[in-house]
Amino acid sequence: MSDRPQRRASVVDVARRAGVAVGTVSNVLNRPEVVAPATRARVLAAIEELDFVRNGRARELRAGQISTVGALVLDIRNPFFTDVARGVEDRLAEADYTLMLASSDDDPERERKYLRLFEEHGVHGLLVVPTGPDLMPLLASQSRGVRVVVLDAPSSVDELSSVAVDDVAGGRLAAQHLLDQGHRRLVFLNGPHTIRQCADRRAGVDAAVRDAGLDPRDVVSEVPLSTLDAAGGDAAMTALLAEQGPPPAVFCVNDLVAVGVQRALRRAGGTALLSRVAIVGYDDIDVAAELAVPLTTVRQPTHEMGWTAADLLLRDRHAVERVIFEPTLVVRASSQVAGAGAAPG
Amino acid sequence: MSDRPQRRASVVDVARRAGVAVGTVSNVLNRPEVVAPATRARVLAAIEELDFVRNGRARELRAGQISTVGALVLDIRNPFFTDVARGVEDRLAEADYTLMLASSDDDPERERKYLRLFEEHGVHGLLVVPTGPDLMPLLASQSRGVRVVVLDAPSSVDELSSVAVDDVAGGRLAAQHLLDQGHRRLVFLNGPHTIRQCADRRAGVDAAVRDAGLDPRDVVSEVPLSTLDAAGGDAAMTALLAEQGPPPAVFCVNDLVAVGVQRALRRAGGTALLSRVAIVGYDDIDVAAELAVPLTTVRQPTHEMGWTAADLLLRDRHAVERVIFEPTLVVRASSQVAGAGAAPG
DNA sequence: CGACGTCCATGAGACGATTCACGCCGTGAG
DNA sequence: CTCACGGCGTGAATCGTCTCATGGACGTCG
Missing domain, CATH: 3.40.50.2300 (Response regulator)
Known part of the structure; x- marks a missing residue:
């Protein structure tokens, strides 16, 4: 059954069936008011019978726009x-x-x-x-x-x-908040600076640190992510834990990364460890408030x-x-x- | 500048510029090996100079497929x-x-x-x-x-x-699990049965209940959702709490709904209430394991x-x-x- | 020298919808 | 009675690309 789909009907087929010219079919489709009701009805019936569907490519080719x-x-x-x-x-x-x-x-x-x-x-x-x-x-x-x-x-x-x-402002907000909490060392899990958002957020972080009268080189330690998702955050934090133990404060370039960080922390040291690390994310995704430890984050509209x-x-x-x-x-x-x-x- | 974008260059323009026929331009594009290197180079140069981009609509119109x-x-x-x-x-x-x-x-x-x-x-x-x-x-x-x-x-x-x-199997898995935990009353936060997944999961739930020698009418109470997302789950659970207090066990038609349910529970009674209600979701979305109370759920590949x-x-x-x-x-x-x-x- | 083959470029036609200049018909005004 | 005009329908031309039958140029072989 319908195994060999026959060629789709075109305006020509419809026109033939309705006994009108192709231009008339086109008019029925696009400016029905210029076509006499009787003719229009005949064309519409033909369209129905032939199961005609307009070919958008041809239409757009002619129109030039899409x-x-x-x-x-x-x-x-x-x-x-x-x-x-x-x-x-x-x-x-x-x-x-x-x-x-x-x-x-x-x-x-x-x-x-x-x-x-x-x-x-x-x-x-x-x-x-x-x-x-x-x-x-x-x-x-x-x-x-x-x-x-x-x-x-x-x-x-x-x-x-x-x-x-304004990603600079976003980075600044996050860092300022962590500094306000008394932290003097921040780990920033960031993506490559070729991605502008990443570079900007870093600039914001540095600005906040300088605003606090500190030197970013002393305070901020940026860790590159392999991927900007939960898996990337998990991997980065796992490596970090193995190398230098849990950092006091982490800023994640997005919430998914933060989710991965929480996952890694919990796996390594349970809720106890998880609650000892300050985390700030970015984006305020829907579930941010619902996480094991609800996520502080930078919201974007x-x-x-x-x-x-x-x-x-x-x-x-x-x-x-x-x-x-x-x-x-x-x-x-x-x-x-x-x-x-x-x-x- | 470039405020009035002039018409895009076409194969005709390229052909004219390169001093060849349109067919040749087409050949360079689609079967470069049949065109002599010198000619090919000339055409490619013309393409470059005119910043020519093929018109996909025309191409597909001709080809008939897309x-x-x-x-x-x-x-x-x-x-x-x-x-x-x-x-x-x-x-x-x-x-x-x-x-x-x-x-x-x-x-x-x-x-x-x-x-x-x-x-x-x-x-x-x-x-x-x-x-x-x-x-x-x-x-x-x-x-x-x-x-x-x-x-x-x-x-x-x-x-x-x-x-x-197999959504029937999925519904059965979820219900069976809750029955295994000793629950004899289940609330099923479901979508309209016009959505096949919803109807099927309900059928699975009922089957599991019957397998346990019970009558679904005694055990399962289905609550319709306004929307199948966190907002819908939140609203449904909030209404439920107001009307009849916290149910012992809830099966949610998807994880987002479960997230909303957790949100509503926490808002109403904090972690204490949250930990008193058994919840099963559906889908195993990425963050399911990361939630305040990690979510038991039915995973789909x-x-x-x-x-x-x-x-x-x-x-x-x-x-x-x-x-x-x-x-x-x-x-x-x-x-x-x-x-x-x-x-x- | 002619026949033939290879390589390569040619350009008309097709895809399907839209547009528009044109013409037909009937009606009402002059 | 004629002319003009409005209402309607016509069909050829067009959009940009691809295909394919055609044939020219050149080289080789008998």
Whole structure:
């Protein structure tokens, strides 16, 4: 049965069946009001009978534009990105656009591949969380007429719009909070500085340390992560424990990493150890408050970021805009440790 | 600058620039070996100079097929679905296909809209987690030549392939476990039975109860959820607490709901209350083990499901196949409650 | 020297929907 | 009665790419 799917019906088939010209079929589809009711009914009946579905590619080829937006995020499994994607989708739905989502996995190679693919598909616009600092490919896409908005990183190029959170401020918030708790040594589990967010958060950390009259070189010890997820956090903390024992305070570049850190700590020393290490995460993912030790973290307005980025993309005049949101600190139990050094009043 | 993006260069432009015919440009792009090196170089130079990017729509229009697969899930923010999506993406990447991901939000209206959109875009295939039992639209799509695989629900129609987990077995595992702990009353926080997974898990619960020689009507009390996420679980449990106090044992239709339940319990009665209610979730999302009370849950092979579904889609002969994976129970602290009734040895 | 083969470039036609200049028909005004 | 016009339908041209039948140029062999 239906094993050999016959060719899909086209407007020509419909026109023949309804006994009209192809142009008329097209009119029924796109401007029904210019077609006489009787004719229209006949065409609609033919469409029904032939199970006709418009060929979007041909339509778009002719129209030259396409109502799809491509979004490229670093990791589709990170709730931060899906929350942002949800904001994007909500804005796009209002304008009857669709979202094509893909994940670059932090891999510049995959990033390039997807960008080319999206552009060949003729997307209306691109929302990209770049894997690295090189935005030239994005600029090139934009010069070819694709709208581009850099997501989650303030664009370093004047010609590109971007929506981001002030990551320097975020890093500063986190570090300041740990310093306020009396800590004088911080471990920062961070990703590669080629990722702007990572570099910026580090800069914020250093700024907070300097604000406190201290030298970052004495206070901050940055540990690179293999991957920016729970597995990466787990591995990094496990290595750290083996080499130098539990650190008093840890700042994780995102909540997933913090989850991994908690996992490693618990495995190594149970709840006792877990409650002796001050932890601050980043993103405030949905379950942050529900963890064994509820996570202190830096919240970003994810949904709003996605919404705004999509909104920029859909604007008629595509003036370059750079939107920066402010992060906020959400204090929970994970950063409140009994035995912290000289805790100030 | 580049404010008025001039028309993108086409093969015609490239051909003119390189002083060759359009067919030759096409050959350079698709079968470079049949073009003489000198000519090839000339064409490539022209491509470079004109910043030419192939128009994928025209290419696909001509080819009649498209190397994109559409996936429609219920909730893009549920880690279960993104894990599955990741499996899909991994399989598709091997074949150089792209994934278009969208989320129906449990809304049949949105589902219809996206299905039509996908089909108009000419996707090669569709991976769908249906919002309801009506699979006719999917059958219709398939009869028009789009490959369809039903995801996370065994297809109720003979002509559709599907990849699913045995949800009856999953429900049975969860209920059996709670019965084994000595519980004789279970609250099941479930979604609407129009969602097959929900109906099946309920059937499994009932089966387990009957296996234990009990009557489901005495044992199981099903509470409908407004939404299948943390907010829904929180709301349902909060209402439950107000109406009849804390239930001894709760089975949640997914882990997100369980997270919400824990949230509600903690808010109402702190850790004390939380540790008095036995909770079993479903999915084994990444953070399940990290929660305040680590969650006992039913694990599904998410990545493998996605991978397999995509694999079915890509097969040449599209015979109808129905793959069923078996769920497994992961026991953690949340289901081990001190004061459970007559706990058997 | 002619026949033949190889290598390579050519360009018309097809894919399917949309657009638009055109023409037909009937009606109402002059 | 004629002309103009509005309402409707027509169908050729178009978008950008790929395919494939065609044939030119050149070299080799008999």
